[in-house]
Amino acid sequence: MVAVPDQGGRPTLEDVAAYAGVSRSTASRALNEEIYVSPRAREAVLAAARDLGYSPNQAARSLVTKRTGAVALVLSEPESMVLDDPYYLIVMRAAFRALAKLGSQMLVMFVDNRDDIPRTMKFLDGGHVDGVLVFAPHIGDPLATALRLLRVPVVFAGSSITNGKGLYTVDYDNKSGACQAVEYLLSQGRRRIVTVGGPQDQRSARDRLAGWEATLKSARIDPTGMAEVADFTLHGGEMAMRRLLERVPDLDAVFAACDPMAAGALRALKSAGRRVPDDVAVVGFDDNPRLAPTLEPPLTTVHQDPAEQVGEMIRMLLQLLAGEEPAVQRLVLPVSLTTRQSA
């Protein structure tokens, strides 16, 4: 905590009341838009507040209302991964906007590693925030387990945390998205459909891989040896694609578990002399607005919107804060395929 210089006596509610010639109670009522205030008094108070440049002291208010007006957004991801992708930036902005609309502030907390956990927990449990939104995509993230013990409501993104009730999550239907992608490829007559999967310590990556495999199997196609796993980056995707080209030279389609990896696959295919979509069809996952439409050719990909996800998380948190029980504890949002030129 840092020192603070004298703020030169900013006006209090009492000052406003005195200036307006009413009592503190009436001033409070006027400012909080309550009923049972005469128009005359209300006007006077509002004018006084304006004249004096009054703004209420949040600490004093919190002290009695037991609300902080702040929600924490916790991002648990090693630094290196966060920087490759504007994903969290989209999430942050969406969360900020949605919370601002509710008059709440967004408190961002990063958790890089185990050492950060105690401090984070202590803070979150210290009554500084009304609720917590968590992005902890990695299966078995110790933070996620710890967060379950919190006294404030918590809503998780994704579904890496599985057991236990009183656990609230919002996730996209990753498996269904993968199924749709593969089914689309099948419907186009593709049969040698390989995949570039994501890191298997993440639920979403696993689900996408499972969706791909299940759909192939139900079409009586053997998926053995048709999958490579990479790290959700462009470079990783490119490398994985090269390995696939070597192992499955006659492949005619790729399902990549995220758009950056699809971009990498595209690059590998291009340098191998394969034409997209003529020789090989490519489908991605994310529909990243900065990436998918700008690729060459524009990418067919499974559409999802992080902003929507955050919105649903906040809606759920709001219900918990109001003491209501959300209709579903584990919300799964539908996804659909956006077709462009790559497949």
Place this chain on the structure above:
Amino acid sequence: MVAVPDQGGRPTLEDVAAYAGVSRSTASRALNEEIYVSPRAREAVLAAARDLGYSPNQAARSLVTKRTGAVALVLSEPESMVLDDPYYLIVMRAAFRALAKLGSQMLVMFVDNRDDIPRTMKFLDGGHVDGVLVFAPHIGDPLATALRLLRVPVVFAGSSITNGKGLYTVDYDNKSGACQAVEYLLSQGRRRIVTVGGPQDQRSARDRLAGWEATLKSARIDPTGMAEVADFTLHGGEMAMRRLLERVPDLDAVFAACDPMAAGALRALKSAGRRVPDDVAVVGFDDNPRLAPTLEPPLTTVHQDPAEQVGEMIRMLLQLLAGEEPAVQRLVLPVSLTTRQSA
């Protein structure tokens, strides 16, 4: 503001004191690591706090100390620009870490457009934060002007805001960086040195362009027609490079005002059949750790570290909060060239 369920009586300082068999004052002293507490009492209080799961009420503390323990990080940039670049993500993480070390929280606020300004101002002036860190790179940003009226200390990144005292900024020496880049190219025997400049509504872009121009002139080289301006993106850089290749076919070096644009230039040069660095030397600006070393060939670029900048901003804010006058109001950090293979 959102509703909050009953928190089921979390323990207060009074509870801890009673449990430990001491007074509220002693408990407070023990918890705040003050002097004049007997070891016996301290132990008892600490144990009690642990047993009860006590954590102090921040609102109550703020009310008397006049400190919130929070610092706002304000990012004024239209949404579209933020997403291309992990720059702000680096800034946020660095700020978060530096503030966490001081026991302060980071409150992130995004400002997309004019409409956001009144709400932002109202909040910042409402005593919710102890100080404000601002990234508002665009010259004439109305937010920057408004922020000057705040009652809490403000430190700006960059130097787009120029007039007025009581104005605190931390910037990199953009002009010097550009000079170093161009001088290096000159020392390598390059003479036809073009530049891909950044958006000229940003001080940093202007300064880099000015540095390039001044250095050429002092080497008695006419810069006329040797500059193109783009939007700090890879794609913009590629387009600008193409225009330059058309207009200045005999160019032998490029100074790009940021790394993504240098990457774009590299791409344009490659597709034009120019070899780097044999035919054309390329120098960037930023030394983006995710980009510069991974390009083909690895990029020679002007090194700067956003984390260092944020660190200095926080240091300056700390001085202001302590009521001290910082040694310099407008801190300019030195930059230096990192040479790799592209030049």
Place this chain on the structure above:
DNA sequence: CACACGTCTGGGAGCGCTCCCAGAATGCCG
């Protein structure tokens, strides 16, 4: 005209903490 009822107002209490101050306990000196 008494009474009830809805509208409006002000004062008091209290949220949980830190700070100040008076005083108790302790140590150490001559």
Place this chain on the structure above:
DNA sequence: CGGCATTCTGGGAGCGCTCCCAGACGTGTG
């Protein structure tokens, strides 16, 4: 053993706000 500094302790006040309650109005009803 008295005196004095030093260490430690507890109680009171008060930060600025919201909420509760008692009471002062006004208006309508029997």
